[in-house]
Amino acid sequence: MVAALILVAGLATAAVIFFRLVSGAGPTRTFGPGETVTVHLNKDPRPGFYVTDAGSPDDRCYARDSAGRGFAAEPISGTATITENGTRWHVLSHLRLPADGTYQVGCAPTSASAGVRYGIGTPPGAGRMVGDIFAVILIPMAAFAAAIVIIIVVTVRRSSHRRRLTRPPAPF
Known part of the structure; x- marks a missing residue:
């Protein structure tokens, strides 16, 4: 859920910057x-x-x-x-x-x-335009990478937790 929110927020931010770049x-x-x-x-x-x-x-x-x-x-x-x-x-x-x-x-x-x-x-100033173009490209990439990392970490932790739950208890 958090990964999806990060991805959507990154894409929305890039869309706003792109719209500002094109329309302003x-x-x-x-x-x-x-x-x-x-x-x-x-x-x-x-x-x-x-x-x-x-x-x-x-x-x-x-x-x-x-x-x-x-x-x-x-x-x-x-x-x-x-x-x-x-x-x-x-x-x-x-x-x-x-x-x-x-x-x-x-x-x-x-x-x-x-x-x-x-x-x-x-x-538009050249510096602002170049910065906005990089932001439109890099923000979604960073959001996607963060979402992938979160998905991998959550999957690995859930998997290890399931394995611990299915193991028989250790004898005393």
């Missing part, structure tokens, strides 16, 4: 070029901008706090893509914010941005 990756709010949306953003992990095409060097996205201070997004080095609900999103840039709060975000329209959609969200 895309933008939480989308908008068009030149549009401004108001969103709550956390300082850590750093929020990022997404774009539905590969993006261009001319893409300029920003955030403004309630005091009107602007924070320009910093382009990422390399490429990262995420597909969510059939839409392929490219991580465009990250924001470095001074504090958690409500911000107005947008991306300036350019000649290359006609017809694209932008998004804001928390791009």
Whole structure:
């Protein structure tokens, strides 16, 4: 019974981590070029901008706090893509914010941005993503191994106890 509970708990934990890995990756709010949306953003992990095409060097996205201070997004080095609900999103840039709060975000329209959609969200960090992938694999394996060990120990102990019960008592 305990072995089955450990196995089920390990599989459930891996499923939750997998769901978080798959569902928490895309933008939480989308908008068009030149549009401004108001969103709550956390300082850590750093929020990022997404774009539905590969993006261009001319893409300029920003955030403004309630005091009107602007924070320009910093382009990422390399490429990262995420597909969510059939839409392929490219991580465009990250924001470095001074504090958690409500911000107005947008991306300036350019000649290359006609017809694209932008998004804001928390791009998965490489370290978190790798850690989650390992957790999805290792947690069920550890739960399975623990369940097997418990089953073997219980079986061996029950068997030895049965043998002791079936032996005739020792003479005095």
